[in-house]
Amino acid sequence: MKLTDFEIQSIDKILNATCIPQEGSLVDHIYSVLRENIINLSLLPDMPLVEKEIAAIFQISKTPVREALIRLANDRLVTIIPKSGSYVTSISLESYLEACFIRGSLESACAKRLAEKGISLAEQVKLNSIIAEYSQTPPKTITDDDKAVFCPFAQLDELFHQTLFEYLWYFRCMVIT
Template sequence: MNTLNFEIKSIDNIINASDLTKEGSLVEQIYSILRKKIINLSLLSETPLVEKEIAAIFEISKTPVREALIRLANDELVKIMPQSGSFVAPISLERYFEACFIRGKLEGGCVARLAEKGITLSEQVQLQSIITKQEQLLKEISIAESEHDNARLIEINETFHRSLFEYLGLLGAWRLLDNSKAAMSRVKHLKRLLGIKHKETVIEEHTRIVEAIIKRDPKAAEAAMIKHIGDVDTEMAIISQNPQFIQSMNEFNMLVNEQRNRQNASKYNAKRFVSKRMVF
């Protein structure tokens, strides 16, 4: 298992104005930028998200930043504390297991229904094309030995799963699922960095899902999907067998707090020192 060392960086070293594009509203863009940085663990738990500071980085007003933070709070990626500000939420195993349950029910039900309904030849070709692209991308990343830059893999994986809901005409359910699995994605990213789950099985698992759908076998399709995404019991077993994961998660959740406490202690000691000098 890999060993991780988390580094505290100022937010202007994590996001910058060049992250903004001309596509989509400012709120949507800021939401997406911060969401991605929280999920890929660039932004540590308890990191302050100051509206004024973020607005200054993007050279915009505070209003779209505030709206983006509210959306992130609804995803449970940010906690907004009255009179204290907004902070990156800690990684939560409870929330992760809840998301696993939700995802299992929605995605398992989706592929089972698709198998009953059937998919067109065009949809079959599209799914096979996505799997082929995944396979090629995995080979490229393996050759480059890039373990941390999984953005393209994540994107194409999302395309595969989103397509299943699209073929069923249930994109609303996909959006609901996408919001709920944000916390799940943070845990999965941490597991990936630690080397707990191997990406090489993705191609085989996606292929089995598609084959079961094409064969019009709802039970096999649902079982293949559950095996692929992992049910709650499986995920609990994987995590319990990897105690370093819990240690890394705790370190990730506590790092900023520990530094803040040290800074507060230093300020307090400095004040005491000044006070004593004034007495003497």
């Protein structure tokens, strides 16, 4: 069994299908596209992010790309090294384990609070529908070009956890008012 199933691709193959929307800031769009591809590991840690290359892919100037990279650096997803370039930030094992601990603590506390207060029938139905879809979605999907895509599975997982926190937030707002 393989531990990883990653195929290293050039950035133009990763970003080539993305189009620029007519609405919204160009910087926001470039930021969102790069962020999503970093988070889902399409852009691997330590991968160089060349402004000129990214600008050519989107057929835009380098300025919005540079601004998006600066925002990603502020989020600690990109490391900018002066006179060297920009790179996807390496994943720190210590930071990863800390994030897992924090997320686990928050989620278990959230589940405990929701179990204590109970959730409505509508909330139960929504959670059950997410779980049903989640259980029928493979962890990865293989596309026509043999590329593994993790998005549907990860999006459903994120939706489930986000929904739990929304229910808890709604409950807290109801108690406060």
